[in-house]
Amino acid sequence: MRKFGLIGHPLTHSFSKKYFTEKFEKEGIEDCEYELYDIPNAFELDEILNDDPEIEGINVTIPHKEDVIAWVDDLEEACEEIGAVNCIHIKDGIRTGYNTDYIGFKNSLSPWLGSVKPKALILGTGGASKAVKQALNDLEIDFLNVSRTEDEGQITYEDLDSDPEIMKTHHLIVNTTPLGTFPKIDGIPAIPLEQLTSYHFVYDLVYNPPVTALMQACLDKGGKAKNGHEMLILQAEAAWEIWNS
Template sequence: MKVFGLIGHPLSHSFSKGYFEEKFRREGIRDCVYENFPLPDIAQFPALLQQQPDLCGLNVTIPYKEAVLPWLDGLSPAAEQVKAVNCIQFHEGTLTGFNTDVTGFKRSLQPLLKPHHTHALILGTGGAAKAVKFVLQELNIPFMVVSRSAQPGVITYDALDKDIIAGHTIIINTSPLGMYPQTDTAPALPYECITRHHLLYDLIYNPAKTLFLQQGEAKGAAIKNGHEMLVLQAEASWDIWSNE
């Protein structure tokens, strides 16, 4: 039996297990299983590999998309640039990291873009934000990064004003703010400055409409949650594993 799975912590919010179980059932794939492997510490990763000798591939989620890198033997070109991994390919004793978040986000975002969507704000600085940066660079969309704390090349939420919001008509939340069960939280934006020209994209998919998206929708903005991106990145992961 080929074993695939997901590492991260916690995994109570996980999309992947249910998705792949349904995929295997729907497509009649009987020689594969998909399991959650919650790791309280990434240092437990080598022990997991020993305990699961039939592993053929892993997905990686919060908070280990960057922390897992030292345990890998190689990276795909995109993962090398992003320096974050959400998919690991097992092949002849070697582990190669890929970033299918890049694929999923790009394919999900592109159909939504209008001519006036010329500049973006990226909310958050984690591994998912790095994938978003990579895609925006590929699409030649300039961006600013926003975080709660000031860093080189990063502005704080306090710095956001009407002019910045008006000039950045794509706003992408890569932070966990608003994710179940903390559904009453949202990035601290001046939502009164959002207009119908804005596109608000939230990488969160549970709930389907976060407070961030609700407030954008109330101002007439186009909104998109992360569900389609998850489906697309999962299928890209499966392509990597099955083609091997």
């Protein structure tokens, strides 16, 4: 039996288990199973893999994408540059970390934007934001990081309020925070919504609900909005390719 799974916390609503279970059934793959491992700390991955040596691949979600790096043996080159892991391949006892969030985001964002390359605001500074930054760099899209706290290389949500010019010149907004995720669907990043216009694009990595409060706020102003569902599919397929390479 080939075994795969997902680590994260909490895992109350997992896209990955449903996706891979349906994939196995649809493609007639009978010797595979996909399990959820809800662990509060990344170091618990070590116990999971030691207890079950048949596990070949692990997906990694919030909040372990950065901390799990300490528990892999090697990093794929691009993943090392990104600084976050969301996919692990275990072969001959060697754990190699990859980042398929980067692949999924880049390959879903580029066709959506078409020939337009608006400056971007990345909301959040967690593991997913690192993959988004790398993708925007590769697509030659300028961006600013937005966080609740002030730090080198990033601005705060308060800065958006005090300087309207930022929203006027940055028309792509990428939400990498979990705010707005079911069941807390009223959650929304603290950006000045009144500054949204028909020129804005909101790409929300949240996929449940299909239209988040942030997306709806942009749509209400005549802008465009996209959720993270396509990104999830593309990153999952990239993980499957890695596990079978």
